[in-house]
Amino acid sequence: MSGGRLAGRGALVTGGGSGIGRAAALRLAREGAAVAIVDRNETAARAAAEAIVAAGGRALVLPGDVTSDADCRRAVEETTRAFGGLAILFNNAGITRRETILEIREADWDRVMEVNVKAIFLMSRAAIPVMRRAGSGSIINTASGWGLSAGPKAAAYCASKGAVVQLTRAMAVDHGPEGIRVNCICPGDTDTPLLRNEAYQLGEPIDQFLGAASQRPLRRVGTPEEIAEAVLYLASDDASFVNGAALIVDGGGQAGSV
Amino acid sequence: MRLKDKVAIVTGGTSGIGRATALLFAREGARVAVTGRDDRRGREVVAAIERAGGRAIFVRSDVRLAVDCRRTVEETVRTFGRLDILFNNAGVFHPHTTVECTEEEWDDQIDVNLKGVFLMSREALPAMIRQKSGVIVNNSSGWGIVGGDAAVAYCASKGGVVLMTKAMAIDHGRQGIRVNCICPGDVETPMLPDDAKKRGLTWEDYLKGAANRPLGRIGTPEEIAGAVLFLASDDSSFMTGAALVVDGGGAAD
């Protein structure tokens, strides 16, 4: 894999055990990056790492909770030690609660904010000094189409993802001068366990829930692999002049009303 | 190779961003029709692509003219047998406020930057619809999203390109066609020194403006071409109606 677009680079993917994070970890590894997988679900993280190694890549399993500062620091240290550097950070772990502000419990509000927003702060705070020493780095945050426009019964989630978009821009302004690019992706509905869990939370049959996508321009939900390609683009030198951007990958859902 | 067996049209492909994109497309395996109004510059780009082992033709064509746009698509399909990618890139810029802008300059910018996208897309879409697949990438600008100084007609035309991109994405998504645009910040092409001159600024002073932006510099045509390649390739198969900002962080600030 020495010829890949990310050959010789160290990467860290949070929430790398499932869905978009897992697909991105595999994709980055296929382009030659050595990938550390941080996930609270150790079994899932291990399975993703095994898939990378089976494909001839290099992976590191780092079980941990991204809302813990100690876990974030340890993850960055171990990644840097194992791979000799950390060039790519994909802040992707996230959760959702499909409730209005009248329904959501305060503890659930806090949890959504901690996992979706504060974890990006904690992990980036640990990683940026390493990137700064190298004089370059690429941070990609997972926001959402619902960080740009809102959807029903998802107040905490929308608030958290709007914060991710704006946090991304603020970090891009602060750390661009240090050679660190910071961008986010805004996926539309993507077929992952998280999306299927939303149908469950709303009490809707899964087919009906996924079928809503047929109203959108590309008439379908996305695959984790399609989102992973956007992450690869932003991580690679192909995007060397892209900084502070919110890349919408949503089959046209945000383009307007059909 | 990320565009193997694909056929692409690049308008205004004889200089700057268009030229860099035509070269990159060819390197990634696409056969490329380069359009422009200057035969000599067109032949030069084709020769550069062929020297690198690629395949290309030059079609002399003005994007303001419907007949030229029709002929561009016809010659491309006749030569290469299909059409997969249209990069609507041709553009012009006359820096003026509303008070200073002449009617001719207004019409020129709207006609090239906005109507040219309509005319070329109208000719290219039927071939793509027949194939049930195709990709259109429009070249808007950071000034299609935020305003700029002394650039009224340009901002209007480029804002129009962003929204037209979204409208086309909605109309043609179900036909298997993706439509996205790029929004470059300042890029080192012949357009910028020309702008500096029209504004009475030295090139050095002009560049100083970029030093305050997050990445502290202007972009290269090759960096913009990388974004166009991403949007033109299957790597962006779930993207349509998007505006990809490539500006070193200028718009985030």
Ligand SMILES: NC(=O)c1ccc[n+]([C@@H]2O[C@H](COP(=O)([O-])OP(=O)(O)OC[C@H]3O[C@@H](n4cnc5c(N)ncnc54)[C@H](O)[C@@H]3O)[C@@H](O)[C@H]2O)c1
């Ligand atoms: N699936 C979609 O439709 C969609 C759309 C837009 C945005 N997103 C965002 O994409 C990201 C990934 O979501 P997904 O759909 O792949 O979901 P997923 O549930 O499949 O994967 C999320 C992973 O993050 C891990 N995780 C959650 N909390 C964690 C914590 N505190 N510490 C460490 N790991 C933790 C989970 O264990 C899981 O492996 C999320 O930020 C989500 O909000 C998803």
Ligand SMILES: NC(=O)c1ccc[n+]([C@@H]2O[C@H](COP(=O)([O-])OP(=O)(O)OC[C@H]3O[C@@H](n4cnc5c(N)ncnc54)[C@H](O)[C@@H]3O)[C@@H](O)[C@H]2O)c1
């Ligand atoms: N350079 C920048 O900083 C910058 C920033 C944002 C957007 N853009 C956009 O990028 C695109 C390419 O510009 P560039 O910077 O490479 O400049 P450029 O002047 O090098 O290229 C523009 C090309 O379009 C051609 N063209 C103009 N009118 C035409 C017409 N009627 N028919 C056919 N071709 C025509 C020109 O001959 C030229 O080859 C433009 O749409 C421009 O608005 C440029």
